Amino acid sequence: MEVVTSDLAGDMPSNVLVGKVSSVKTSTRDLSRELYIKPAANFSNIYSVLVVGEE
Numbered sequence: 001m002e003v004v005t006s007d008l009a010g011d012m013p014s015n016v017l018v019g020k021v022s023s024v025k026t027s028t029r030d031l032s033r034e035l036y037i038k039p040a041a042n043f044s045n046i047y048s049v050l051v052v053g054e055e
Contacts, residue, residue, distance in 0.1 A: 019040045
């Protein structure tokens with residue numbers, strides 16, 4: 001599954017490829033999930049990324 005940017009705030013481009021989901025880890029205790037994403041580019045100068053998704 002591809003991960004792309006969204007323009008929810010209205011100040012950044014949408015549908016820019018961030019990367020692809022490489023694996024998903026599901027917690028049995030609190031129903032949360034951790035997604036591991038293989039970046040589509042070198043993100044070494046980016047401090048943090050917020051990922052919001054829907055099923």
